[in-house]
Structure formats: structure tokens, C-alpha cells
Amino acid sequence: MSDKVNILGVKVDKVNISEASDTIIKFIESGDKGRSVFTPNSEIIMMAYRDESFRDLLNSSDLLTADGIGVVYASRIVKNPIKERAPGYDIACVTLEKLSKKGGRVYLFGSKPGVAEKAGENITKKYPGIKIAGYSDGYFNEEKEQTIIENINRANPDLLFVCLGAPKQEKWISAHKSELNAGVCMGIGGSLDVFAGTVKRAPEFFTKHGIEWLYRLMKQPSRFVRMLDLPRFAMKVLLKGRKFSQE
């Protein structure tokens, strides 16, 4: 069996949280710049299913992990199973833990003004070896964007968290990674809000039973339209999943 599984055209790496973080540490140790890591869930795979250029963008990343339980179920349906989900926030935590022992440098980019600073405080409390190399909020115009890129490049981080939501963060990383003086660029959605404590993760009951989507919907009803893609994703995988998985 391949070490990737093709879900509706998106080639997801069959790694768990620990394997994903080991890969990220190896990328950092290699000294390469501009590696990209994305963590698609069912909604993002549906976006990629509809948009070939976004699909190519995801497939050209260096590591693609299954953020949601829907992607894990889909891998079982196409008979090339991923053992467990590897959400961006969890990979970020385990990677910070490992990087803390090496005095790694992390740049926090995204979320509303003030959130990255608070996230940085909490990260250094929990992972004292981590050096926060810089912050930028995620609301910018072209001029501010140039300043953000210059700040990142001056800060020279091992790890850059880009938290602009999907698909903005994936597109931003893909467009700028070649000019970034950053080891690994990870698109991890609302994770800075969670590090900052402004948003709570779903309680274990919801994640354990594969209904994290229900918790997020209750907390943020505006996600409803986006979430209509979840049953569509399930139908597409049931009807067409095997065909893609053999490509």
C-alpha cells in the first residue's frame, strides 16, 4: 500500500500526529527553506475537488495530513486506511514540544490583532525552549503584507504558523513560500485562537465520537453553509472514491 491515500484527487499522507511532527522536525533540520504543510479536512477536500488549481496546490505541498475524521472514514471507504486523524493543532503542539528542546524559533502569523501575542505568551509558558521570533495579525492590505514578509524574513524562523483560515492560508503559503526565509510553513486555521485561549477546542466527547463538526456548528452557526459540504463529501467518496484512489 502507498504511503499516501488519494481522496477525490487529494493525496493525503498516511501519517499520525507523531509521524507528522517527526517529518516537520526533519524538514527543519535539513536547513531547507519554504517547506509547506497543510492539514485538509472534508470541507477543504471538497474545495479541491471543485477547483483543480487548488487541488494541485495541495498536492504540491511537502506534507498533507488528515485533519478531520471525515477524511479518515473516506480512506477506509477507498480501502487504503489512515489509522487516525492528524489535526493541525495537535501536530503543532507535538512539534513545539520537540522543537522546544532544540531552542527552535517560531513566527506566529494570523488571527485578529492581539491574538498571536497572547498565543505566543502561552506557547512560551508551556514550551519554555521555544523562542517566538515574531508576530503579525492576519488582516492586511498589500502594503502591510510586504512588511509582514520582510518581518518574517528578518526573524528567520524554523517554523511559521500561518492561521488565516482555509483556503486563504494555503494559497498565501503557496504564493510566498519561495521568497520566505522560514523553514517550514504550516497552515493551521484557527489554532492561534486556541493557543491564545480565545477559542476552546471541542470537548473529547465530540472528537471521540466523530462529531466535532456538530460542536463547531453549535459554537458558530454561520458555518452552516460551509458544512453542507460534509454530506456532499460523504456521497462523492461513496460514489467516486474508489476510482480516484486507483489513480
Ligand code: UDP
Ligand atoms: N483569519 C485571518 N485573516 C483573514 C481571515 C481569517 O487571520 O483574512 C483568521 C481568523 O481570525 C481565525 C482563522 O483565520 O483566527 C480562521 O479560523 P477558522 O477556525 O475559521 O479556520 P478554518 O476552519 O478555516 O481552518
